[in-house]
Amino acid sequence: MTLNRFSSESAGEASPSFAYLDANGTALLLDLRTDRIPSVVHWGRSLGANVDLRLMEEIATAALPPLVTNSLDHPEPVGIVPEHARGWAGEPGLVGHRHGGTGFAPLFSVSDVECDIEPGRGGEVRLGAVDAETQLRIELVVRMSPSGVVRVTASLRNEGDADYTLDALRLTLPVPSTALELLDFSGRHLRERAPQRHPFVIGTHARAGRRGRTGADASLLLIAGQPRFGFETGEVWGVHTAWSGNHLSFAERDSAGISVLGGGEILGPGEITLAPGAAYTAPQLVASYGNGLNELSARIHDELRARPSHPRSPRPVALNTWEAVYFDHRLDKLIELADRAAAIGIERYILDDGWFEGRRDDSAGLGDWYVDERVWPRGLHPLVDHVRDLNMQFGLWFEPEMISINSKLARSHPEWIMAAGKRLPPEGRHQQVLDLGNPDAFAYIFERMSSLIEEYQIDYIKWDHNRDLVDAGHRTQGTPAVHDQTLAVYRLIDELKAHHPGLEIESCSSGGARADLGILERTERIWGSDSIDALERQSIQRWTGLLLPPEMIGSHIGAPSAHTSGRRHDLSFRAGTALFGHLGVEWDITTATPQDLEELGEWVAFYKANRNLLHTGRVVRGDHPDPSHWLHGVVAADGSHALYAFVALRTGDFAPPGAVRLPGLDPEAAYRVTPVNLGEAGARHGFTANPAWYRTGITMTGNALAVVGVQAGELSPEHLQLFTATQVEDPTTAPTQAQ
Numbered sequence: 001m002t003l004n005r006f007s008s009e010s011a012g013e014a015s016p017s018f019a020y021l022d023a024n025g026t027a028l029l030l031d032l033r034t035d036r037i038p039s040v041v042h043w044g045r046s047l048g049a050n051v052d053l054r055l056m057e058e059i060a061t062a063a064l065p066p067l068v069t070n071s072l073d074h075p076e077p078v079g080i081v082p083e084h085a086r087g088w089a090g091e092p093g094l095v096g097h098r099h100g101g102t103g104f105a106p107l108f109s110v111s112d113v114e115c116d117i118e119p120g121r122g123g124e125v126r127l128g129a130v131d132a133e134t135q136l137r138i139e140l141v142v143r144m145s146p147s148g149v150v151r152v153t154a155s156l157r158n159e160g161d162a163d164y165t166l167d168a169l170r171l172t173l174p175v176p177s178t179a180l181e182l183l184d185f186s187g188r189h190l191r192e193r194a195p196q197r198h199p200f201v202i203g204t205h206a207r208a209g210r211r212g213r214t215g216a217d218a219s220l221l222l223i224a225g226q227p228r229f230g231f232e233t234g235e236v237w238g239v240h241t242a243w244s245g246n247h248l249s250f251a252e253r254d255s256a257g258i259s260v261l262g263g264g265e266i267l268g269p270g271e272i273t274l275a276p277g278a279a280y281t282a283p284q285l286v287a288s289y290g291n292g293l294n295e296l297s298a299r300i301h302d303e304l305r306a307r308p309s310h311p312r313s314p315r316p317v318a319l320n321t322w323e324a325v326y327f328d329h330r331l332d333k334l335i336e337l338a339d340r341a342a343a344i345g346i347e348r349y350i351l352d353d354g355w356f357e358g359r360r361d362d363s364a365g366l367g368d369w370y371v372d373e374r375v376w377p378r379g380l381h382p383l384v385d386h387v388r389d390l391n392m393q394f395g396l397w398f399e400p401e402m403i404s405i406n407s408k409l410a411r412s413h414p415e416w417i418m419a420a421g422k423r424l425p426p427e428g429r430h431q432q433v434l435d436l437g438n439p440d441a442f443a444y445i446f447e448r449m450s451s452l453i454e455e456y457q458i459d460y461i462k463w464d465h466n467r468d469l470v471d472a473g474h475r476t477q478g479t480p481a482v483h484d485q486t487l488a489v490y491r492l493i494d495e496l497k498a499h500h501p502g503l504e505i506e507s508c509s510s511g512g513a514r515a516d517l518g519i520l521e522r523t524e525r526i527w528g529s530d531s532i533d534a535l536e537r538q539s540i541q542r543w544t545g546l547l548l549p550p551e552m553i554g555s556h557i558g559a560p561s562a563h564t565s566g567r568r569h570d571l572s573f574r575a576g577t578a579l580f581g582h583l584g585v586e587w588d589i590t591t592a593t594p595q596d597l598e599e600l601g602e603w604v605a606f607y608k609a610n611r612n613l614l615h616t617g618r619v620v621r622g623d624h625p626d627p628s629h630w631l632h633g634v635v636a637a638d639g640s641h642a643l644y645a646f647v648a649l650r651t652g653d654f655a656p657p658g659a660v661r662l663p664g665l666d667p668e669a670a671y672r673v674t675p676v677n678l679g680e681a682g683a684r685h686g687f688t689a690n691p692a693w694y695r696t697g698i699t700m701t702g703n704a705l706a707v708v709g710v711q712a713g714e715l716s717p718e719h720l721q722l723f724t725a726t727q728v729e730d731p732t733t734a735p736t737q738a739q
Contacts (some may be wrong), residue, residue: 018056019115022046023122024148024299026289030125031060031077035109036086037129037140039077040174043150044235044289049119065256078258080140080152082172083107090252091204091262094138094156095168103134103164111137121146135160147302150287158274166272170248171285172262175224175237179259182251183229183236184219185543190531190564192216192512193543200224200259206250210266212433212469212482214244216513220547222249223296224261230623232292232663239263240300240547242517243283245486261287268480286517293546294663298618301549304520305616311504311524314611315551316347316393317604318584320462323532323563325588327354327361329375333590335386340589342390344601345608348584349387350395350462355380358407363430366402367409369448384456395460396452400445401489402466403434409444416441418485419475428467435474436492437484446492453500463493463523465509486518493522506554512544520552525582527554532586533562534569534577535718538647541581542621542632550634551615555581557600559588569718571596572679575603576645576720580614580632583607599679606678610643617642620664628652629712633723635664639702642671642725648715656689661709662725665702669727672699673710676722689714699728 017033018041029042029051041060065075072087079086081093085107097104108129117123122144130137139155152171158164180200184207187194198205207219225236241247241263249263263285272280288303290296304310319341325333329351338349357372359365371379380396387394403410403417405427410417418433419425425432436442452458474481497503505523507514511530520526526548529540537555544553555578561568578584583604589597607614614634622631629652633644646660665671674697675690690713698710705725713721 018053018060019117019125019142020047020051020056021117021122021125021142021144021150022049022051022120023144023146024302025295026144026148026299027051028142028144028150029056029059030142032110032113032127033060036076037079037081037083037108037110037138038125038127039079041077043173043287044176044237045291068256071256075256078172078174078260080142080171080173081108081138081154081169082260090254090260091170091250092168093170093172096164096166098134098160098162098164103136106131106134106136108136108138122148130159134164136164145303145306147306148289148299149303152285152287153282155279155281156274157279158276161276163276164274165270166274166280167267168264169280169282170262170264171282172252172260173237173239173285173287175259175261177257177259178226178235179224179237180227181225181229183221183223183225184249185221186217186219189216189510189513190529191536192515192529192540193220194539195543200251200253202253202255204250204252206248208266209247211513212245212472212485213465213509214247214514214516214519215468216510218247218513218516219249220515220544222251222261222263223293224251224259230292231294231621232623235289235291236293236296237261237289238287238296238546240286240517241265241283242286242521243486244489244514244516244518245482247283247516265483268482271480271483283518294620297546300547301619304517304549304552307521309521311551314608315525315582315615317345317607318348318350318395318460318554318556318582319346319589320350320352320556320584320586322352322397323558323586323588324590325354327359329354331376331382334383336590337588338383338387338390338392340592340597341585342392344589344597345604346392346585348393348395348460350397350460351380351383352397352462353399353464355396358404364404364406366399366404366431367407367434369398369400369445369452371452380456393459394456395462396456396458397462397464398449399464399466400449400492401434401436401485402431404431406430413441415475417475418469418472418481420471420473421475421478423471425471428470431467433467433469433472433485435481435485436488437474437481442488442492446495449496450499453496453503458500458503460504460506462506462508462527465514467510490518490522497522508554512540515544515548517547520548525552525554528581531562531564532556532558532574532578533565533567534558534574535567535649536565537577538630538649541577542630545619549615550581550619553581554584555579556584556586557603558586567718571599571603573719575600575678576722579603579607579610580634580645583611602678606676613641613643618664622661622663624657624660626652626654626657629657629660629715631660631662633662633664639666639669640727643676644723644725645720646712646715646723647720648717650717656691656714657712659709660712661707662705662723665705665725666727667701667703667706669702670699670729671702671705671725672697672728673705673723673725675713676724678722
């Protein structure tokens with residue numbers, strides 16, 4: 001193969017030796033001067049429009065480190081797929097072998113390069129590299145979107161005449177030595193996305209997920225940044241491994257100060273063996289840079305919203321029946337719920353777990369995807385027809401990847417249960433995992449789901465996944481199966497959507513345990529957490545929202561006393577928290593007071609009036625000096641208006657809490673800022689002392705609001721205050737009556 005490099009010295013286009021990708025204030029400079037797998041000379045803030053060949057060469061020369069004692073005579077930069085054979089002593093990008101040993105240290109040479117780059121709008125670099133000795137070929141694609149997000153993909157092909165066992169294929173991007181602090185996330189069921197900060201020291205900080213799904217403890221983003229970076233300050237670089245199975249994200253720094261962020265799939269022993277001519281494609285490494293977390297996050301949100309598959313229609317307000325009735329499916333109660341839901345403006349009705357054969361509790365029935373005639377003698381039609389007559393969409397709960405031992409399916413096809421061999425894995429929630437890598441099991445699940453979707457014209461599926469994959473293998477072969485299972489789930493969703501255009505799917509997995517960009521290429525939203533305790537949700541949604549825009553995070557208004565924690569909150573706090581997501585209700589509203597229903601209807605109406613802003617605007621978060629108080633909001637794309645929430649999580653260090661800065665507005669424009677109070681409870685409770693401007697509103701420039709801010713009211717713990725900011729042309733004519 002001949003080396004094919006496109007030549008141009010104009011800004012942003014590929015030169016004979018470099019590729020410069022630039023978009024939305026961020027840039028990536030690839031060094032293509034040698035035949036090695038390319039290294040990244042710079043990833044971060046844009047270098048400007050006038051980046052010619054001379055400047056690229058000077059930047060690359062300036063980045064070369066001096067030769068120090070006890071190092072290689074000719075040290076080489078780390079490539080996107082780091083190679084031990086070139087002297088990298090950290091985690092190698094490719095690990096594998098032939099015949100138990102040979103081919104363990106490949107050394108690739110680039111054979112072909114193609115560039116398709118548009119100055120100021122990113123572009124794509126595609127290259128192939130081969131190792132003649134190990135007879136392997138890598139195809140690499142480095143892409144920058146107009147939003148400035150970088151996506152790196154790699155495929156490995158076996159071009160030899162014998163099998164090649166692949167153990168790992170990982171991708172990396174460098175970060176500068178000024179990135180001295182790491183932010184990642186842990187968590188558990190009912191408390192997903194708990195932030196944790198660490199110094200970025202020499203060694204490897206690895207976040208490995210071996211749960212067979214993303215995991216409630218998974219770090220959706222691994223972020224490196226300048227010390228004490230915040231939402232509005234400090235340079236930050238973040239990566240995400242877009243994969244729903246076993247995965248790895250890592251940060252690594254060596255004794256020379258070389259620092260990288262990376263990720264890839266975790267493969268089981270012998271899970272991927274490439275026959276001659278076969279190929280393996282690694283999960284995408286998705287990366288974003290920003291000056292502050294808000295900017296890093298906004299680039300990812302812009303990237304997701306630009307996808308053709310991103311939901312464009314207004315996100316309907318949903319009522320989900322789970323916490324209202326659990327497994328107690330009685331038609332009269334479910335119809336009463338529907339009537340009350342429709343009366344307050346709810347647009348989608350979701351029947352949760354408990355509708356299928358044998359499913360009176362969580363110990364039986366999974367896999368038997370037939371409507372239980374003992375509970376539903378006329379099928380689901382009476383409920384579905386009633387919901388349709390009320391002009392609501394209808395959704396249904398499934399857990400397609402799971403199987404109960406106490407089910408007809410398990411008794412008929414025990415070989416369809418994932419296991420390492422003859423033994424069964426330990427149960428979780430009284431269930432095992434169905435091996436969708438088995439073609440017969442896949443065909444059965446597809447037929448059952450597709451038939452039900454067709455019969456009831458289902459608009460929406462709540463797709464659950466309530467246990468980790470333990471001892472997960474193809475039972476008949478005794479080989480690892482997580483990789484195959486993940487691809488089979490993707491294929492099942494793809495085929496269902498192809499057969500049922502318009503079908504929407506929520507990725508629910510014990511709450512937020514499958515919330516990665518692999519599954520979200522195929523689903524419209526995630527369920528943020530099984531906890532709809534508003535206090536817990538404040539944190540869960542804050543940090544999940546770094547990766548996902550609000551319209552992709554399911555957020556429901558629960559009962560006055562949270563079912564998962566027992567905490568009691570005013571409706572204003574529960575609804576004001578759920579507002580900043582894809583709003584729903586999960587509450588037995590047949591027991592709600594008339595006053596609660598009236599106020600709930602006001603919140604639903606307010607959401608509908610503002611969902612275009614909430615689901616298209618830029619999400620911002622403030623750096624308030626008192627960690628007991630948070631500020632977050634959404635600013636319209638054109639800067640014309642914004643909605644903010646100031647939240648008291650607990651008793652603060654100061655009383656009153658001091659000035660609150662409102663970020664994200666047009667600095668030169670004038671804005672009228674007014675508090676929002678919905679319902680009698682919202683106006684009455686939680687606000688113990690308010691500043692004078694609350695009574696009339698106040699008009700300030702966007703710059704003044706971001707730099708000086710406004711005094712906040714004194715809030716009782718676990719309460720919030722909403723503000724609107726609306727651009728005005730002439731501050732002297734602005735209305736004086738607050739909303």
